[in-house]
Amino acid sequence: MTLDTPHSTQTSRKRMRIAIVGLGVTIGLLIYAGLNYFGPSISSGTLNQLASRIPISPETTIYTSPIDEHGFVNFNEAFYDEMEEGISPENNAAYGIVRAFGGRGDSGFVMKDVCEFLRIEPADENGDFFRSLTGYGEQVADWDSAEISSVYDDQDAAMTKPWSEGEYPRIAQWLEANASSMELIKESLKKPHYFVRRDSEGDGMVAILLDDIMQVRSVARYLNADAMRKCGEGDFEAAWKDILAIYRLGHLISHCPFLVERLVGHAIDGIASHATVAWLNALPDNYEGLSDKRDEIDRLPPLDSIKHGIRCERIIAIDSVISTLKGAESLEMLDANAPAMLSHLSRSSLDWEHILRRLNEAYDSIENGFDLPTYADQKVAIAAQEERLKNFSAVSSKYYHPLTHAKWALLPGARRREASELVANIYLSLLLPSMEGIINIGPRSEGELGLVKIAFVMTEYRINNGRLPVTFDEAGLPTESTPITDHFDQQPFRIVPDGPDHVWIWQIGFDGVDDSVPAATHELASGDYGFRLGPLTEESETDDLDSQQKQESVSEPSGSPATEESAKGDCAA
Numbered sequence: 001m002t003l004d005t006p007h008s009t010q011t012s013r014k015r016m017r018i019a020i021v022g023l024g025v026t027i028g029l030l031i032y033a034g035l036n037y038f039g040p041s042i043s044s045g046t047l048n049q050l051a052s053r054i055p056i057s058p059e060t061t062i063y064t065s066p067i068d069e070h071g072f073v074n075f076n077e078a079f080y081d082e083m084e085e086g087i088s089p090e091n092n093a094a095y096g097i098v099r100a101f102g103g104r105g106d107s108g109f110v111m112k113d114v115c116e117f118l119r120i121e122p123a124d125e126n127g128d129f130f131r132s133l134t135g136y137g138e139q140v141a142d143w144d145s146a147e148i149s150s151v152y153d154d155q156d157a158a159m160t161k162p163w164s165e166g167e168y169p170r171i172a173q174w175l176e177a178n179a180s181s182m183e184l185i186k187e188s189l190k191k192p193h194y195f196v197r198r199d200s201e202g203d204g205m206v207a208i209l210l211d212d213i214m215q216v217r218s219v220a221r222y223l224n225a226d227a228m229r230k231c232g233e234g235d236f237e238a239a240w241k242d243i244l245a246i247y248r249l250g251h252l253i254s255h256c257p258f259l260v261e262r263l264v265g266h267a268i269d270g271i272a273s274h275a276t277v278a279w280l281n282a283l284p285d286n287y288e289g290l291s292d293k294r295d296e297i298d299r300l301p302p303l304d305s306i307k308h309g310i311r312c313e314r315i316i317a318i319d320s321v322i323s324t325l326k327g328a329e330s331l332e333m334l335d336a337n338a339p340a341m342l343s344h345l346s347r348s349s350l351d352w353e354h355i356l357r358r359l360n361e362a363y364d365s366i367e368n369g370f371d372l373p374t375y376a377d378q379k380v381a382i383a384a385q386e387e388r389l390k391n392f393s394a395v396s397s398k399y400y401h402p403l404t405h406a407k408w409a410l411l412p413g414a415r416r417r418e419a420s421e422l423v424a425n426i427y428l429s430l431l432l433p434s435m436e437g438i439i440n441i442g443p444r445s446e447g448e449l450g451l452v453k454i455a456f457v458m459t460e461y462r463i464n465n466g467r468l469p470v471t472f473d474e475a476g477l478p479t480e481s482t483p484i485t486d487h488f489d490q491q492p493f494r495i496v497p498d499g500p501d502h503v504w505i506w507q508i509g510f511d512g513v514d515d516s517v518p519a520a521t522h523e524l525a526s527g528d529y530g531f532r533l534g535p536l537t538e539e540s541e542t543d544d545l546d547s548q549q550k551q552e553s554v555s556e557p558s559g560s561p562a563t564e565e566s567a568k569g570d571c572a573a
Contacts, residue, residue, distance in 0.1 A: 044070065050325050053352050060356040061318060072326065075319035076205055079312070080197045083257045087195045093252055094118060094196045096188025097219075098212055100181040102129025105211035106218070108139055113199035114212055130181035132218035136174050143170075159224040159275070161536050162232035162282050175226050182226075185219055186245045192301070194252040204323030205316045213264055216253060220246050220268040224275045231282045239279055240293055246272035251301050259309030259433065266445045269303055273448045277531040280459040287463055294456045297449075298481070306442050307370035314363040317431040318356060325352075351420040358424040362388075362432055369435070375443050375488055376512070382439045393429040440510045443487035444529060447507040451493060451530055453482045454505055458533055468533055470497040488512055498522065498532065506530025 051071030056064050063078035089095055095118055102123030103115040108131075110122040123129045125139075133155055137143035143151065147170075154168045165172040198208045227242035250272055254265030276297075283290070362385075369381030458475050462468045469475040472495055478484040484492045486507045494514060495505050506528050508514045515525035524530055 047072075047326060053350075054322060054325070055353040055356070059360065060353055061322075062315060062360075072322060075315055075322075076200050076208075079205065079257070079315050084195060084197070087193055091191050091193050093188040093191040093194045094212075095120070096184050096191075097194070097216070098196065100130045100184040100188070101212065101215050102127055104129065106132050106135055106214045108135060109211075111211050114196045117197040128180060130178050130185065130215065130219065130222075132215060133174055133221070135218075136177060140177065141170075141173070155221060155225055158228055159221065159271075160228070160278060162228055162278075164232045165229070171225055172229065175222065175229065178222060182219075182222065186241075189245050189248040189252065192252075194256060205319045206323070208258075210258060210260060213253065213256075213261055216249065217264055217268065220249055220271045223249075224271050227275055228278060231279060236279065236283060236287065243272055243275045243279060244296055246275060247297065247300055251303055255304040257309065257312045259306070259313050259438075262304065262306050262309040263438070263441065266303060266306065266441050269445055270448060273452050274531075276452050277455050277533070280455050281534060281536060283459065283463070285463055285466065290456065290460050290463065294453065297452070297456075303442075303445055303449075305370070306438055307367060310363060310367055310370070313433055314360070317359055317363070317427075320431055321355065321359065321427055350423055351416060354417070354420045355424040355427065358421075359427060359431070362428055366432075366435055370439070374490065375439075378439055382435050386434060386436050389429070389432055389434065392425045392432070444507070444509070447487050447493075448529060450483065450485070451505055451507065454484065454493065455531060455533055457482055458503065458505075462533075468497075468501070468503045470503060471495060494530070498534075502532055502534030504530060504532055 047070040054061065054072065056067075056073060058064065061073050061075075063073050063075060066074045066077055068074050098111070098114055098118055099120050101111075103110055103118075103120045104122060104125075105111050108125060112122075114120075115122050131139060133151060134148060137148045137151060151170045151174075154171050157163075158168045158171045196212060198210070200206075200208050223242045223246045227239040227246075230236070230239035230242065246268060250265050250268030250270075252265070253268060254262050256262065256265065365385050365388075366382070369378055369385060372378045372381055454472075454475075454477060457477060457479075458468055461475050472478065472484055472492065486493050488508050488510070489512055493505055493507055494516070495503060498504050504516075504524070506516060506524055507530060509527040509529055511527050514528065516528045516530075522532075
């Protein structure tokens with residue numbers, strides 16, 4: 001037994017007092033945090049106060065108007081006002097295309113905001129409007145899940161080679177059911193723009209859904225399968241009209257503002273490229289008019305750069321930061337802990353100008369990477385940005401504890417900058433898209449278009465000479481209109497004969513290495529992209545299918561606010 005001395009007793013009492021004070025502070029912080037996490041909605045007066053903390057300028061918020069009743073920038077309205085410039089009902093393909101969709105998305109629900117903007121009355125759910133393969137199977141044909149899975153395999157095959165109704169009757173059934181709607185779509189595709197306004201319903205632009213774009217992807221697959229059916233019937237002119245419509249669709253969507261829309265546009269262009277080569281391989285030796293078809297491709301407006309979609313990502317990110325300040329929970333799709341945490345932090349005395357400037361600097365870095373002259377330079381710059389993104393995530397993950405957040409709210413001014421930097425890193429880790437795969441999309445699209453133009457030249461040689469050329473020199477390439485440079489390494493595209501009747505042409509792909517030995521394997525290595533020219537065989541059909549599936553696997557920005565919910569995985573399949 002130990003007796004307390006006056007000194008030890010005093011020390012014990014001091015420790016108890018500190019513990020009681022500490023417990024009180026802890027309880028207080030928990031109450032404070034709880035009120036911010038689970039408290040009532042923010043009053044109008046509080047919103048006015050919060051708005052006063054946001055510095056509005058081109059360097060922070062990009063847009064400086066319009067301003068809502070509380071003093072916040074209305075990003076949704078400002079963004080769409082900017083994007084709508086020069087758009088009219090007369091030049092906007094969306095009016096006809098969305099009408100052909102019946103104003104409905106892939107699963108049959110009404111796209112209310114889109115219909116209101118286009119002044120379209122949604123079709124009755126049992127009406128005659130374009131349905132995706134899944135939509136048709138579920139809503140009309142009453143296929144079960146196993147049948148739908150099986151019919152998608154049929155669709156993949158029907159997109160790679162000429163076929164007849166007897167081979168894929170369910171695909172033929174789907175094509176016929178959508179025939180009248182497709183005529184309206186093809187007529188609408190002659191217009192130069194595709195634009196719709198969408199409503200975020202108060203949750204910030206990150207919550208915008210791109211339901212019409214899901215339907216657009218299905219249109220491309222429909223046209224591809226229909227073109228191959230017409231090839232099987234020997235109607236090569238009608239088949240070409242379908243393929244040209246795919247090109248027009250891809251080019252239209254590539255000019256849409258959202259990054260995921262641009263990715264879909266480039267993916268659709270890839271579908272058109274593969275359909276073109278399948279069409280070329282199916283042409284008889286007496287076919288005439290090939291040069292006219294090549295000219296039609298040359299007259300298409302170019303695909304727009306993936307880079308231009310980064311501006312939209314920037315606006316979404318800035319809007320998301322400010323939306324959490326107002327209590328919106330739309331970031332929940334990116335991180336379940338984020339809405340409550342960031343809504344709480346937003347009430348603290350942080351340096352919001354610093355946070356917004358840090359966000360803009362990160363997007364500046366991405367755009368500057370895309371502006372570099374060669375793919376190799378771009379890849380290095382984006383890789384450095386990806387490493388910074390990993391660091392943001394590593395730093396921010398340490399600060400997901402409510403007590404830490406509550407403590408920041410009570411920080412003295414001396415540590416305000418430190419807290420603001422940490423919060424900036426949290427936002428960057430949540431909102432900054434990964435561009436590691438995206439940087440590859442533009443060069444691949446340009447390369448595949450180049451390969452298609454080469455395929456035209458080589459097919460014309462085959463029609464005139466009874467066989468394919470086995471070298472670019474024999475084909476008379478390159479020419480001024482048909483260069484043969486691979487954008488990934490600035491070297492000539494690859495070419496090699498594959499047996500007596502076939503030739504492979506390809507680009508090396510993202511890794512910068514030529515991994516393929518197509519003459520031996522009848523296929524390209526993963527990561528290389530190209531085409532097998534010549535008559536269809538069992539091997540070429542299998543390879544063409546594998547190659548097309550690779551082409552359609554478009555990389556999406558990891559954590560991208562525009563893709564997580566709105567794409568719903570449809571961009572890549």
